[in-house]
Amino acid sequence: MKADKNDFFKDVYAVVRLVPHGRVTSYGAIARYLGTGRSSRMVGWAMNNSHGLEDSVPAHRVVNRLGMLTGKAHFGSDDAMQKLLEAEGIKVENDCVVYFERLFWDPARELGL
């Protein structure tokens, strides 16, 4: 098993797919879980690459540390991301996830790092 940077992206997708239905996580949480820590930007880049992937990555479950739908503009429609979150029972208001801290899913914690 090689630990190429390519696996980093792959791991990001894997973690995002592991996010339970009706839950959300943050870029920093994933980055920290992967060990990149401060390279949270790369997580966002991975999401951007996820658009061309065969497997759909629930990027709508990934928001910034504030629970803000920062990537909503990349879903094609500004309402697409919010609509997807609401479809899972996540209440979104003013582009911000309501009870974000309650719905927050930390891989490093849930997966038992």
Add this chain to the structure above:
DNA sequence: CGATTGACGTACG
């Protein structure tokens, strides 16, 4: 090949 941007986060003033 060099400079800028980007779906973020933390540190400092």
Add this chain to the structure above:
DNA sequence: TCGTACGCCAATC
């Protein structure tokens, strides 16, 4: 407490 600056790594211009 709020605002600004910097770091991170890769991709794009």
